[in-house]
Amino acid sequence: MTAVSVVGAEPEAGTPVLDARLVVDLGTFRLDIALRIRAGEVVALLGPNGAGKTTALRTLAGLTPLSTGHITLGGQDLDRPDNRRWTPTERRPIGVVFQDYLLFPHLSALDNVAFGLRRHGLDRRQARQRAGEWLDRMDLAAQSRRKPRQLSGGQAQRVALARALAVNPALLLLDEPLAALDARTRLDTRAGLQHHLTEHPGATLLVTHDPLDALVLADRLVIVEDGHVVQEGDATTITARPRTDYVARLVGLNLYRGHADGHTVRIGADFSLTTAEQHAGEVFVAFPPSAVALHPHRPDGSPRNTWPATITGIQRHGDNLRIQLTGPIDVAADITPAAAAHLHLTPGQPLWPAVKAAETRAYPAATT
Template identity: 75%
Template sequence: MRLDAPLLDAHLVVDRGAFRLDVPLRVAAGEVVALLGPNGAGKTTALRALAGLHPLTAGHVTLAGVDLDRPARRAWVPTERRPVGVVFQDYLLFPHLTALENVAFGPRRHGVDRRTARETARSWLTRVGLAEHAHRRPRQLSGGQAQRVALARALAVAPSLLLLDEPLAALDARTRLDTRAELHRHLGAHPGAALLVTHDPLDALVLADRLVIVEAGRVVQEGDAATVTARPRTEYVARLVGLNLHRGRADGHTVRVGDGLALTVADRLDGDAFVAFRPSAVALHPTRPEGSPRNTWPATVAGVQRHGDNLRVQLDGPITVAADVTPAAVAQLHLTPGQRVWAAVKAAETHAYPAAG
């Protein structure tokens, strides 16, 4: 996979009132990139710009060497003429058309004759396992089946770029699991570039080769899953991968964070640094602990919520952290909002890395 010669080469600049999207994006043939970010980050605006549903203010969208949108040269290719397939969050299947007719719609709009379009549609419905549902209308399909029809419709035009906008968000947990595996198989077979817009880290980690994190219209971090999860660079990314993250100043094995708290860390470094540690690494005590933990500080319980089989305790203090503890520990410590406790994290449980770069 050659990222130095991407199939999609884009610089998406879109002004929408006070909000500006400014996102460079490169996707190679056969690569799946996940675009993640909090609500309002600009993910959907980026997808709509690539699809031709929202013109760029500046920058460019170049696909397979052809400019689809370049305002400086007044180059603009309408949505229906772009070699782009889109799977929308709500699928947007035509309610009055059968599954077969929905899938055949794309090829027909690209100038394919009716018979050939229907043959293509039949082939794709077979590939997504819905051949026997060809003559059903959307209201007669389950959520997972509707998602597969929408995917078949997007792929039926043989797109150079496949765009997926929260494709699994409308599904229940069980259907989501099965459909995610099915989608992974089809994305793996797609020869073009694919961009997945999602807020779900599991979808991104399972389906994508590379993650691009966007906040407030800008790219804040990108890389493969291992890189992003090991070294988050913003609080949003840290929450996404389930870590506490703090920025501070390192001097050897000590990093000063928050309100002057000195944390002893396993990694040695100097200068601006991040310190990350898992909520499960945070131990809580009714009084200041003696012995091995070198990092201790007084904290106040801000909230307690269920988190899987454990409980997640939000703590305020010199730094704000989350701690995962057992229900038995909560009962033993009588943890309630406003209670004072001591938090402790062993140096060996921390991961420190440079904030620059």
């Protein structure tokens, strides 16, 4: 999957390079999302397993056909079923880095990068020269003669990225590019990938399930669930105001939907939370697990937000423990190991969670 041309004018910053409406019917599943990506912009496509992320990437790459909709790249239609427009995979100005990299095992790192360049008209000497320049940019000059099996995971990822970028693609697709790496290699490779994406003049779509990869690498996030976009925007907007349970878990918040009347938000028939902000109508209420205090008994003079609950799970979460509780609402609480030992926490144990109104964040459920 490489670019149609390795030489040409670069798109101007801010120009919408990709304008797509992806509608794909696969049995009982339907993907129906719109994507627009500007020149120089990195967009992360996130969602749970089965949400449609891989289908979207395969459709853009020309590996899965559109049912309807369109894919327009650089002002040119690649796919438009209504007009019987279809561009074969190998003729799309698109570069792809797959999760397992798909390097040719019998070729050296240099010849892997040169492969796409040869396919688009450069002779062997020119292709290898340009491939060498890209390996040098990736700090891989010393590994140019090595076969993929002789490379580390991070090195193989950079070879795959060099191969995709060497042909100057209008659109770069990254399919979980860091998923196969161990934690230390992932950290170093993520930093290098961020640098190279910043320099890429075209559009980039990053498909990932890892919120840290998305927050570090992307300018904008698009969240898909069940084949539809449920939320999109920059990281600050999405982390401040999640709109689904998946997004709330992604950014580490407890999230509830209810009906507000002033400072009181009714959640379900028999439970309400007191919030710092006043609202009227349908709202979301969010607060972090760190805002939840746990008490063995109902505390005297407690905050107004307190209720009986039962522990359903205890997991390590960074330096703390994350306690999962059920009751009138399900809630996650983060506490220190020392506090957990003091409370003698075990699954099935009754407790009283408490959250101060000032620790909550309420905002309208209707999109604006």
